[in-house]
Amino acid sequence: MITNLKEIQSDNAKGMKRSVIRELLKLTTQPGLISFAGGLPSPATFPTDKLKLVVDEVLDTDCKAALQYGSTEGVIRLRELILENYLEQGLDINIHNISITTASQQGLDLLAKIFINPGDNVLVGLPSYLGGLSAFKSYGGVPIGIEFDEHGMRSDILEETLEKMKKDGKMPKFIYVIPDFQNPAGITMPEFRRIEILELAKKYDVLVVEDSPYREIRFEGEDQKMLYALDNTGHVIVLGTFSKIFVPGFRIGWIIADEAIVDLFVKAKQAVDLCTSPFVQKIAAKYIDAGYYGENLLRTIALYKEKKEMMMKAFEEFMPEGVTWTNPEGGLFLFVVLPENMDAETLFPKAIEAKVAYVIGTAFYCNGEGKNTMRINFSYPSKDQIVEGVKRLATVIRNEMK
Amino acid sequence: MITNLKEIQSDNAKGMKRSVIRELLKLTTQPGLISFAGGLPSPATFPTDKLKLVVDEVLDTDCKAALQYGSTEGVIRLRELILENYLEQGLDINIHNISITTASQQGLDLLAKIFINPGDNVLVGLPSYLGGLSAFKSYGGVPIGIEFDEHGMRSDILEETLEKMKKDGKMPKFIYVIPDFQNPAGITMPEFRRIEILELAKKYDVLVVEDSPYREIRFEGEDQKMLYALDNTGHVIVLGTFSKIFVPGFRIGWIIADEAIVDLFVKAKQAVDLCTSPFVQKIAAKYIDAGYYGENLLRTIALYKEKKEMMMKAFEEFMPEGVTWTNPEGGLFLFVVLPENMDAETLFPKAIEAKVAYVIGTAFYCNGEGKNTMRINFSYPSKDQIVEGVKRLATVIRNEMK
Numbered sequence: 001m002i003t004n005l006k007e008i009q010s011d012n013a014k015g016m017k018r019s020v021i022r023e024l025l026k027l028t029t030q031p032g033l034i035s036f037a038g039g040l041p042s043p044a045t046f047p048t049d050k051l052k053l054v055v056d057e058v059l060d061t062d063c064k065a066a067l068q069y070g071s072t073e074g075v076i077r078l079r080e081l082i083l084e085n086y087l088e089q090g091l092d093i094n095i096h097n098i099s100i101t102t103a104s105q106q107g108l109d110l111l112a113k114i115f116i117n118p119g120d121n122v123l124v125g126l127p128s129y130l131g132g133l134s135a136f137k138s139y140g141g142v143p144i145g146i147e148f149d150e151h152g153m154r155s156d157i158l159e160e161t162l163e164k165m166k167k168d169g170k171m172p173k174f175i176y177v178i179p180d181f182q183n184p185a186g187i188t189m190p191e192f193r194r195i196e197i198l199e200l201a202k203k204y205d206v207l208v209v210e211d212s213p214y215r216e217i218r219f220e221g222e223d224q225k226m227l228y229a230l231d232n233t234g235h236v237i238v239l240g241t242f243s244k245i246f247v248p249g250f251r252i253g254w255i256i257a258d259e260a261i262v263d264l265f266v267k268a269k270q271a272v273d274l275c276t277s278p279f280v281q282k283i284a285a286k287y288i289d290a291g292y293y294g295e296n297l298l299r300t301i302a303l304y305k306e307k308k309e310m311m312m313k314a315f316e317e318f319m320p321e322g323v324t325w326t327n328p329e330g331g332l333f334l335f336v337v338l339p340e341n342m343d344a345e346t347l348f349p350k351a352i353e354a355k356v357a358y359v360i361g362t363a364f365y366c367n368g369e370g371k372n373t374m375r376i377n378f379s380y381p382s383k384d385q386i387v388e389g390v391k392r393l394a395t396v397i398r399n400e401m402k
Numbered sequence: 403m404i405t406n407l408k409e410i411q412s413d414n415a416k417g418m419k420r421s422v423i424r425e426l427l428k429l430t431t432q433p434g435l436i437s438f439a440g441g442l443p444s445p446a447t448f449p450t451d452k453l454k455l456v457v458d459e460v461l462d463t464d465c466k467a468a469l470q471y472g473s474t475e476g477v478i479r480l481r482e483l484i485l486e487n488y489l490e491q492g493l494d495i496n497i498h499n500i501s502i503t504t505a506s507q508q509g510l511d512l513l514a515k516i517f518i519n520p521g522d523n524v525l526v527g528l529p530s531y532l533g534g535l536s537a538f539k540s541y542g543g544v545p546i547g548i549e550f551d552e553h554g555m556r557s558d559i560l561e562e563t564l565e566k567m568k569k570d571g572k573m574p575k576f577i578y579v580i581p582d583f584q585n586p587a588g589i590t591m592p593e594f595r596r597i598e599i600l601e602l603a604k605k606y607d608v609l610v611v612e613d614s615p616y617r618e619i620r621f622e623g624e625d626q627k628m629l630y631a632l633d634n635t636g637h638v639i640v641l642g643t644f645s646k647i648f649v650p651g652f653r654i655g656w657i658i659a660d661e662a663i664v665d666l667f668v669k670a671k672q673a674v675d676l677c678t679s680p681f682v683q684k685i686a687a688k689y690i691d692a693g694y695y696g697e698n699l700l701r702t703i704a705l706y707k708e709k710k711e712m713m714m715k716a717f718e719e720f721m722p723e724g725v726t727w728t729n730p731e732g733g734l735f736l737f738v739v740l741p742e743n744m745d746a747e748t749l750f751p752k753a754i755e756a757k758v759a760y761v762i763g764t765a766f767y768c769n770g771e772g773k774n775t776m777r778i779n780f781s782y783p784s785k786d787q788i789v790e791g792v793k794r795l796a797t798v799i800r801n802e803m804k
Contacts, residue, residue, distance in 0.1 A: 001636035001660050003607055008575055009666065010541070013516045016669045043466040051469075055457050064445040067453075067651040102504055102653075106675045113540070114415045131676070138515070138673040139412070173410055205405055234403035249469040249681040251504075258403050264411065267418045271540040272674075273508045274533070279651040280679060 011118065012140050027352060034389035037357040039183070039332055040380040041244055042307075045300040050292045051247075051283065058282045070278030072266050074100025074254070078285040082240070082254055090229040091238075091256070099262050101269070102276045104213055104241035104253040108135035110268045111209060111237065111255075115173040116141040123161065123175045125153050127335070127364030127373070129183045132176055132211065143366040144172065152189040153177055155196035162204045174207040174237070175200075179227060180215040181331025184364045184375035188329050194227050201235045211239045214331035216297060219305035221329040234258040242284060244332060244379075245297055250280040304332065304379050307386060311378045314390035320398045325376075332379040335361070338372040338397065345371065347400055356392040413520065414542050429754060436791035439759040441585070441734055442782040443646055444709075447702040452694045453649075453685065460684045472680030474668050476502025476656070480687040484642070484656055492631040493640075493658065501664050503671070504678045506615055506643035506655040510537035512670045513576075513611060513639070513657075518543040523574040525563065527555050529737070529766030529775070531585045534578055534613065545768040546574065554591040555579055557598035564606045576609040576639070577602075581629060582617040583733025586766045586777035590731050596629050603637045613641045616733035618699060621707035623731040636660040644686060646734060646781075647699055652682040706734065706781050709788060713780045716792035722800045727778075734781040737763070740774040740799065747773065749802055758794040 002008070027033075058066050073079070079098045086093060101107045108131060116122070118140025124133065126145035133143055146153050146161060158175070165171050177197065179189040189197075201208045210227045228236040234257075241253035255265050269275075287293060308328065315325055322339040336358075338344060344360045351357060361373025381389060404410070429435075460468050475481070481500045488495060503509045510533060518524070520542025526535065528547035535545055548555050548563060560577070567573050579599065581591040591599075603610045612629045630638040636659075643655035657667050671677075689695060710730065717727055724741040738760075740746060746762045753759060763775025783791060 001662065002609055005662055008517060008609075010515065010517055010519045010522075013666060013670065016666075016673065018669050018672060038471075040471060043470060046465060046469040048461050048465040048469070051465075052458060052461050055461070056454060059450050059454050059457070063448060063450040063453075067448040067450070067649045068445060069440075069442060069645075069650045102675045105673070109674045113412065115410060115412055117412045120412075131673070134673040138670070207404055207410075243471075247469045247681070248471045249679055251675065251677070251679045260403065260407055264415060264418075267420050268415065268540070270420060271418065271507070271533070271536040272511045273504045273653065275653070277651055277653045277679060277682060279649070280681065 012138055016138055027357065033352070033355045033357060034381055034385045034392065035357045036376040036378070036381060036389055037359050038380055039377055041248060042303060042379050044303060045296065046247060047287070047292060047296045050287065050290070050296070054283055054286045054290060058279070058286055062282055066279045066282045068278065070275040070281070072269050072275050074276060075278055075281040075285055077289070078281045079254070081285055081288045086256065089226055091226065092232065093256060096259050097256050097262060099255055099265050099269070100276045100281060101253040101255055102273055103243055103251040104211070104239050105131055105135065106272070107239040107253050107255050108132050109138075110265050110272065112136050112139040112141055113268050113272070114264045121165070121170065121172040123158065123172045124366055125177065125182065125185070126367065127184050127361060127370055128176065128366065129178060129211065130363050133366055141173070145365065145367045148185060148187065150187065151193045152179065152182060152185070152187045153193070153197065155193060155200060158197065159200055162200060162206065166204060171204065172206060174209050176209045176211065177227070178211045179224065180212060181217065181328050181333070183214070183331070184333050184335050184359070184361065186326035186328035186331060186334045188221070188224060191224050191230070194224065194230055198227055198231050198235065202233055206235070208236045209239065210236050213239075213241045213244050216245045217301055217304060217332070218330035219301060219308060228256060237261060245300065246284065246293065250284060252276060252280060252284055307378045307383060308334070310383055310386050311376070311390060314387050318391050318394035320394065320401060322401070323397060332377055334376050334378065336374045336376055338374070339401070340372055342400060343371045344374045347396060350400065351393060351396050354392045354396045356389045356396070358393070414540055418540055429759065435754070435757045435759060436783055436787045436794065437759045438778040438780070438783060438791055439761050440782055441779055443650060444705060444781050446705060447698065448649060449689070449694060449698045452689065452692070452698070456685055456688045456692060460681070460688055464684055468681045468684045470680065472677040472683070474671050474677050476678060477680055477683040477687055479691070480683045483687055483690045488658060491628055493628065494634065495658060498661050499658050499664060501657055501667050502678045502683060503655040503657055504675055505645055505653040506613070506641050507533055507537065508674070509641040509655050509657050510534050511540070512667050512674065514538050514541040514543060515670050515674070516666045517575040523567070523572065525560065525574045525577045526768055527579065527584065527587070528769065529586050529763060529772055530578065530768065531580060531613065532765050535768055543575070547767065547769045550587060550589065552589065553595045554581065554584060554587070554589045555595070555599065557595060557602060560599065561602055564602060564608065568606060573606065574608060576611050578611045578613065579629070580613045581626065582614060583619065583730050583735070585616070585733070586735050586737050586761070586763065588728035588730030588733060588736045590623070590626060593626050593632070596626065596632055600629055600633050600637065604635055608637070610638045611641065612638050615641075615643045615646050618647045619703055619706060619734070620732035621703060621710060630658060639663060647702065648686065648695065652686060654678060654682060654686055709780045709785060710736070712785055712788050713778070713792065716789050720793050720796035722796065722803060724803070725799060734779055736778050736780065738776045738778055740776070741803070742774055744774045744802060746776045749798060752802065753795060753798050756794045756798045758791045758798070760795070
């Protein structure tokens, strides 16, 4: 072995840790354990039979292009179909505003690569998506957390922070938000909050990253306009993905942004993986063109709605007093707040012993807070597991309270 | 639009350029143009019918895992099959020395992410693979070129350079080589040169990156042992890929290294794209398990051998005196050297006018040399195109000589 492996690593690599969630997920493979920890879609939502038809058609009619290298921007037909969806949502864009990524995590990686110098700040939610935080930190980015209220990121604190940063002459590179069914908090920003944040972005001339992996999975309540649709000044970058609404194993995502920003993503992606698999892109495009996408999405929403309601009922039935939780209008997660003196991290081994798992909330707090919180997933466990798992978790919490 | 997009980019992004090759490839789509510019496999080598069988089987028997998120390290069965291939080649490794990447370009990106701080040096060939250079530069790496002789990277200059760097107290992060059918030079390192380079790597305690995308495509001559097989000190990192020998559109590659280094790749990949598509990985594993891989590879080798020989013949027949070229024992490329006073870049528009394209050699020289060189691909053009394209290219060169 090379003798100085520790020293020759880049400064950014020295700070890299294995993802808490992905390492936790390894623990959760033991038999009998009910995991609320991952963010996996239910395999029941995978449209296997339809995919067989579609894959055969791609191989029959388009195999030369599907199996060859593709363009960095992505398969044109897929970009057109993604465009149609966003045009319906009121975004003022064309195909040149869309570029395909190797799922949303690559969108986050490229975003960081393009904008972050070591030591640069980015503004994120308290809490915020762990994969975003990891991507930003992997380029030496330093996230600054903005507190939440029941409407998501607080615009008053955001303004104070931006004002202070402006005075200090060190502006953040962007504001990172997940407006719909936020991961992990399960909160959806109402339109007035979106507008407040956009106004601040414009006032301080800062980009807003609208990470939008769950938007299509709404169980109830009213659609809130996308920040990109509310903006007409080119301050918003959208990150989208098929991972929660179609097939995570295809690894297909996209970014939507001003053309000059899309150009930066394309240049960065060329050095990163040349192109996203045209094979899976063509399958996805053909699948949507065949009209299968909408019906499967409706089935997915119905299933997750049922699971969420079941989980709400179980929480109400079994959780001891002093524990609170969000009731998300969509998405895959709810967020649990334990009494202030409790610590979800020290509770974790006891939960594993009781054969139930979750993600400790501190993983989502860039400032180390959130000790008494946990993220709970309801898309992956079966309905029986939801009831039994909440029972187990409630027992573990009740025992700890004593 | 945000007003200060130029200023807020990271230092590395400011230096990023669109890939010369990928931009050239756009020019080469005009009708009637014969392109020797890309590095595309021939679509005739894509095993479409066999893939249909295999994909159906994956969806029938393993769809839940194939369509779900997968582990960052990759699908175990695929890693086992890759392991078998390298065990046969004398590498002393186990499955923990192998991790899947989203094709080889991601291997290069992760390598740079893990080891390169802005300003760090890496040693590369003169010439060397453009995608490697872009990946290293995209993290602020500064490549230092080592001259070639007919056996590839010169070990005497490598030693001088390492000695000087040691004295200056600024060692390179790694030595980047493509020992088999080098891109773009078409040269294969004989074993003695591989051993010389390894000895230097050990003496100066520097990593060697053995980029190995073409090794399986040998038309003639003797296999040379891999550097990894000749080393027993953990100084070598291998980058492999299916892109040239199976299906580029699947975007599957791998790294082979000491476990401690594999661990760094896995951590880095978690922030970059979580995992490579398990769907395409499972298709690849099933395809190999079904015994289709070897026969298709033989077919591929036979086709490329025929094309290379046809190209050699055409070069001999049509090229004017003063032009020389390599005769590769395998791979996809040959390298052409024009008379010293000629410039392949100023020649390029004339070639496009004559409806033939190549890659200008300077793209592969980190020191700006190579003005009178060009890279020629023979895997993608048809046999007729090879003859006609060389004719056109020879005419353009002959006219320029006058």
